[in-house]
């Protein structure tokens with residue numbers, strides 16, 4: 001059975017300004033920076049992009065559609081560093097989905113992703129919709145703080 005990462009608890013490091021995981025005690029995890037162990041400058045909303053990025057670290061991409069999508073969105077096939085949520089132009093699942101069609105439109109003059117049968121959306125659009133449902137469930141189940 002596939003499982004999914006919980007919503008990430010992230011804070012903005014006051015020193016390097018990167019998005020770093022926050023311990024239960026409220027301090028930043030070590031990330032090789034003077035900000036290690038300090039209180040975050042701000043707590044960051046666990047957006048769809050941030051949650052998906054946390055999911056990308058998993059090793060179950062061969063059997064988990066959400067992990068597969070996450071790695072496609074954030075990992076690069078070359079030696080260049082992987083993207084982070086701060087590097088991408090989308091925050092929500094709708095924006096990630098819309099972006100696929102915009103790229104296709106720029107490339108081919110049409111936003112249809114499956115030209116041979118004229119379907120606008122393909123399997124990866126459906127994976128985005130699936131990930132969006134998982135995320136929405138996690139948000140709905142979140143305890144009010």
Ligand SMILES: [Zn+2]
Pocket residue numbers: 013014015016017018031033034035036
């Ligand atoms: Zn830092």
Ligand SMILES: [Zn+2]
Pocket residue numbers: 097100101120121122125
């Ligand atoms: Zn689509």
